[in-house]
Amino acid sequence: MSLFTKHSYGIKGxxxxxxxxxxxxxxxxxxxDQNDERPKIGLVLSGGxxxxxxxxxxxxxxxxxxxxLDYIGGSSMGAIIGALYASGYTATxxxxxxxxxxxxxxxxxxxxxxxxxxxxKEDSERYALTxxxxxxxxxxxxxxxxxxxxxxxxxRLLYHVKDVKDFNKLPTPFVCVATDIETGKQVILDSGYxxxxxxxxxxxxxxxxxxxxxxxxxxxxGVVNNYPIDEVLAMGADIIIGVDVQHGLSDRESLMSxxxxxxxxxxxxxxxxxxxxxxxxDIYIKPQIEKYSVIEFNKLKEIVxxxxxxxxxxxxxxxxxxxxIQENKKSISVVDSDERLTLNRLIIDGNTSHTRGYVKGxxxxxxxxxxxxxxxxxxxxxxxxxxxxxxxxxxxxxxADDAEDLxxxxxxxxxxxxxxxxxxxxxxYKSGAIINLTKRKILSRDDVASxxxxxxxxxxYNFEYYLDKGTYWSxxxxxRFNDFEQEINFALISDNFDVIPNTRINTLNLTVSDFTxxxxxxxxxxxxxxxxxxxxxxxxxxxxRTFGEVSDPNVPLNSTNENRRTYFEKSDYVSVFGTLKLDxxxxxxxxxxxxxxxxxxxxxILSSDFNNNFKxxxxxxxxxxxxxxxxxxLSINLETEGGFKLGTSNVTTYDFVLGGYGTDFINNFxxxxxxxxxxxxxxxxVKAYGRLDFEFAKKHHALFTVNFANVDDDxxxxxxxxxxxNYSGYGIGYGWESFLGPVxxxxxxxxxxxxxQFFVSAGYWF
Numbered sequence: 193m194s195l196f197t198k199h200s201y202g203i204k205g206x207x208x209x210x211x212x213x214x215x216x217x218x219x220x221x222x223x224x225d226q227n228d229e230r231p232k233i234g235l236v237l238s239g240g241x242x243x244x245x246x247x248x249x250x251x252x253x254x255x256x257x258x259x260x261l262d263y264i265g266g267s268s269m270g271a272i273i274g275a276l277y278a279s280g281y282t283a284t285x286x287x288x289x290x291x292x293x294x295x296x297x298x299x300x301x302x303x304x305x306x307x308x309x310x311x312x313k314e315d316s317e318r319y320a321l322t323x324x325x326x327x328x329x330x331x332x333x334x335x336x337x338x339x340x341x342x343x344x345x346x347x348r349l350l351y352h353v354k355d356v357k358d359f360n361k362l363p364t365p366f367v368c369v370a371t372d373i374e375t376g377k378q379v380i381l382d383s384g385y386x387x388x389x390x391x392x393x394x395x396x397x398x399x400x401x402x403x404x405x406x407x408x409x410x411x412x413x414g415v416v417n418n419y420p421i422d423e424v425l426a427m428g429a430d431i432i433i434g435v436d437v438q439h440g441l442s443d444r445e446s447l448m449s450x451x452x453x454x455x456x457x458x459x460x461x462x463x464x465x466x467x468x469x470x471x472x473x474d475i476y477i478k479p480q481i482e483k484y485s486v487i488e489f490n491k492l493k494e495i496v497x498x499x500x501x502x503x504x505x506x507x508x509x510x511x512x513x514x515x516x517i518q519e520n521k522k523s524i525s526v527v528d529s530d531e532r533l534t535l536n537r538l539i540i541d542g543n544t545s546h547t548r549g550y551v552k553g554x555x556x557x558x559x560x561x562x563x564x565x566x567x568x569x570x571x572x573x574x575x576x577x578x579x580x581x582x583x584x585x586x587x588x589x590x591x592a593d594d595a596e597d598l599x600x601x602x603x604x605x606x607x608x609x610x611x612x613x614x615x616x617x618x619x620x621y622k623s624g625a626i627i628n629l630t631k632r633k634i635l636s637r638d639d640v641a642s643x644x645x646x647x648x649x650x651x652x653y654n655f656e657y658y659l660d661k662g663t664y665w666s667x668x669x670x671x672r673f674n675d676f677e678q679e680i681n682f683a684l685i686s687d688n689f690d691v692i693p694n695t696r697i698n699t700l701n702l703t704v705s706d707f708t709x710x711x712x713x714x715x716x717x718x719x720x721x722x723x724x725x726x727x728x729x730x731x732x733x734x735x736x737r738t739f740g741e742v743s744d745p746n747v748p749l750n751s752t753n754e755n756r757r758t759y760f761e762k763s764d765y766v767s768v769f770g771t772l773k774l775d776x777x778x779x780x781x782x783x784x785x786x787x788x789x790x791x792x793x794x795x796x797i798l799s800s801d802f803n804n805n806f807k808x809x810x811x812x813x814x815x816x817x818x819x820x821x822x823x824x825x826l827s828i829n830l831e832t833e834g835g836f837k838l839g840t841s842n843v844t845t846y847d848f849v850l851g852g853y854g855t856d857f858i859n860n861f862x863x864x865x866x867x868x869x870x871x872x873x874x875x876x877x878v879k880a881y882g883r884l885d886f887e888f889a890k891k892h893h894a895l896f897t898v899n900f901a902n903v904d905d906d907x908x909x910x911x912x913x914x915x916x917x918n919y920s921g922y923g924i925g926y927g928w929e930s931f932l933g934p935v936x937x938x939x940x941x942x943x944x945x946x947x948x949q950f951f952v953s954a955g956y957w958f
Contacts, residue, residue, distance in 0.1 A: 234429025239268025239414035240437035241486025249499025271368035295489035307573030536595035616955035624648035700738035809839025866921015866942030
């Protein structure tokens with residue numbers, strides 16, 4: 193072959209290649225033009241509370257049909273599902289996310305116990321009912337829930353699009369609607385901070401607090417427009433797929449809750465609107481959700497399946513509009529709770545008189561340090577748990593320096609006074625009702641004053657005033673009066689006080705009265721430990737009417753007999769003290785996980801010395817424990833504790849006395865299952881405790897308890913604290929987490945006495 197021939201073939205080959213390239217380019221351009229010219233598909237998702245979970249099922253079928261959505265619009269729950277899908281999640285990912293979510297906990301806004309300070313834990317575990325109280329008038333809270341937990345989850349799930357301010361720039365352009373509660377007009381939300389916008393659209397009246405955006409007070413979009421088809425058409429949609437989870441007007445049997453009644457009122461208008469809107473919908477998907485209520489999130493799988501079933505009825509229609517070039521949605525990685533982020537700036541906005549130091553102290557993390565997302569949510573929970581602010585619609589945003597800002601629009605709650613109520617019964621204090629008045633911001637922006645008046649078989653009170661600054665030093669004053677009566681063995685008194693034994697008396701009625709006043713400072717160490725230093729004045733009385741009722745004039749008394757009452761102790765004591773406390777139990781009464789530690793040392797330096805036997809002395813005690821799950825619904829709580837007295841004083845009033853069942857005993861009285869209250873005295877003790885807790889139904893517990901102890905004088909000096917236990921007790925019982933607080937029924941026994949005890953406790957302890 194000649195060179196010329198080779199050259200000819202080279203020219204022909206080059207021309208052929210160019211022709212093929214041009215042809216391919218023309219085909220690609222033609223396909224691209226066809227794709228650009230294809231009808232734009234919009235999706236409309238209606239509101240409907242839990243019924244909106246059917247949207248997920250419908251989206252699964254829409255994906256299976258090969259449809260690429262160009263626009264999404266939603267209202268209420270449709271806005272939440274629609275925004276998550278528009279941000280890039282697949283229908284399968286949404287299904288998994290919602291299945292892993294406990295909506296009951298989220299809606300109730302039950303912030304985890306770990307989010308609360310030690311003060312807030314005590315408050316939440318003492319009162320059954322809290323009501324706003326201003327100008328001597330009790331009002332009703334504006335909503336059942338603030339929606340804080342739901343907002344926290346939305347911020348986490350939408351973190352990957354946190355900097356998208358224009359919703360048209362989301363992976364799928366999105367719009368939702370809300371209602372301006374002041375004007376009753378519709379507000380279109382197509383820009384802003386996405387979690388905040390969709391929460392506003394889903395703010396069901398009476399269930400959630402309104403959301404404020406751009407100075408507008410917004411509630412559920414479904415009030416004015418529960419099917420925003422016109423808004424999606426305005427975005428540019430040519431074909432509308434609509435999923436409608438609304439239902440017609442309900443009969444009287446279905447209107448069993450305030451939420452259902454409110455929806456019925458709203459449905460008077462939406463039922464008429466849907467006649468027009470459904471006619472404008474090209475593919476109208478109507479799941480059969482009539483038998484479900486708007487709050488039945490526990491039936492998620494069933495409701496999702498109704499969406500699948502309804503969409504499959506339209507499957508052929510969906511296939512007809514499916515895109516020729518299918519684009520598979522990329523899987524979005526959900527931000528895990530342990531994923532780390534660094535917040536460089538804290539921007540506090542809104543209406544707040546609280547100091548920046550107060551806010552930072554509550555957040556419990558430092559700027560410019562790597563923290564987990566869980567740590568951020570816990571910090572927000574700490575702020576929310578104070579009750580000083582409305583739902584905190586915080587924002588995470590990148591700033592101009594490519595760093596991340598935490599924007600806190602803090603809107604203070606207008607109510608600073610609260611009336612709190614509770615009731616309780618146990619075998620020591622008997623029946624009692626608590627009335628509490630709490631007032632914030634009396635002398636300072638960060639202070640709280642609280643007064644409990646307890647009426648019943650034993651009248652008591654408790655007053656607290658504190659300035660809580662978290663990790664910064666806080667200041668507090670506490671004053672309380674405590675009083676109870678208990679039948680005890682006469683030997684306990686004769687062994688511990690200067691009383692000559694009397695063979696005619698086996699038991700006596702002992703009355704204990706305690707008037708305590710404390711002044712202290714406190715700080716939080718490493719975010720979990722509370723360290724307290726303070727001084728204390730205490731007036732303590734031990735007395736009985738039993739001697740006054742004895743007719744024998746030769747009965748020896750060691751004290752005055754006033755109004756037929758004999759006093760064994762009637763002294764004032766001054767002490768200084770220090771405490772260190774850690775409490776990460778997830779529940780005070782039925783802990784299933786967490787750690788507990790409490791150490792206390794009191795040094796008594798002065799006394800009015802009623803019995804003429806005072807010398808300075810100290811009392812120290814410590815308690816530690818852990819709770820952890822063994823298998824599902826079965827957990828174990830293990831604890832150990834002990835205490836001792838140092839000094840040569842003959843004062844026995846502050847000795848440890850074990851026996852009984854319950855919590856929140858005063859001074860050194862300690863529960864011990866198997867023995868009655870105030871049964872085992874000594875100036876030192878060690879105790880081990882264990883409890884198995886099987887939650888056989890939600891909030892219902894089967895309990896098995898065991899404890900062992902050594903109690904005597906100078907256990908640690910003699911070494912007997914390390915010997916086999918002298919006392920043991922066992923118990924089986926039932927526990928119920930009622931709306932008034934824990935209810936406990938416990939049958940207990942001890943092999944040493946061959947006697948049994950039955951204890952009853954109902955309501956929060958106070």
